[in-house]
Amino acid sequence: xxxxxxxxxxxxxxxxxxxxxxxxxxxxxxxxxxxxxxxxxxxxxxxxxxxxxxxxxxxxxxxxxxxxxxxxxxxxxxxxxxxxxxxxxxxxxxxxxxxxxxxxxxxxxxxxxxxxxxxxxxxxxxxxxxxxxxxxxxxxxxxxxxxxxxxxxxxxxxxxxxxxxxxxxxxxxxxxxxxxxxxxxxxx
Numbered sequence: 001x002x003x004x005x006x007x008x009x010x011x012x013x014x015x016x017x018x019x020x021x022x023x024x025x026x027x028x029x030x031x032x033x034x035x036x037x038x039x040x041x042x043x044x045x046x047x048x049x050x051x052x053x054x055x056x057x058x059x060x061x062x063x064x065x066x067x068x069x070x071x072x073x074x075x076x077x078x079x080x081x082x083x084x085x086x087x088x089x090x091x092x093x094x095x096x097x098x099x100x101x102x103x104x105x106x107x108x109x110x111x112x113x114x115x116x117x118x119x120x121x122x123x124x125x126x127x128x129x130x131x132x133x134x135x136x137x138x139x140x141x142x143x144x145x146x147x148x149x150x151x152x153x154x155x156x157x158x159x160x161x162x163x164x165x166x167x168x169x170x171x172x173x174x175x176x177x178x179x180x181x182x183x184x185x186x187x188x
Contacts (some may be wrong), residue, residue, distance in 0.1 A: 006119040019054040038071025057099040075131030075142035
């Protein structure tokens with residue numbers, strides 16, 4: 001049986017509207033969560049600070065999920081270490097409730113075997129919170145498009161004279177010869 005680190009047993013939440021249980025726990029995510037350039041690494045600790053509130057149609061889960069993130073700058077490719085914190089609000093419908101009966105499968109989360117599984121809710125929230133192209137600093141100049149050197153570390157006058165290959169043969173013809181030295185032919 002696979003372990004579901006983001007599944008929370010709700011048997012301690014009385015099935016009486018307004019009943020509330022607070023959950024404060026740290027879980028370890030087995031898989032990476034996030035975007036291509038940045039995310040929560042696998043085997044990271046994820047802090048859950050949640051309220052499980054019984055409502056007429058199910059259990060309303062709200063609260064904060066926090067975790068460290070790792071990735072790389074979208075401009076210079078340097079490593080990034082940061083953290084992310086998202087606020088969740090998700091209704092998990094009781095089996096056979098009106099919400100369960102009248103909602104499509106993808107429209108509302110369900111309580112299954114007296115558990116709410118927050119994994120997909122957390123994945124969705126993290127995905128919308130993290131940038132698609134993170135940067136190490138807002139003014140990161142990135143990499144030189146010719147040689148790949150990190151521009152923040154390059155000399156101020158870093159640059160490349162690039163000749164269009166279609167004109168390269170003409171470059172030799174446009175180079176002016178060095179002036180002749182009148183003393184070079186032996187006449188004085």
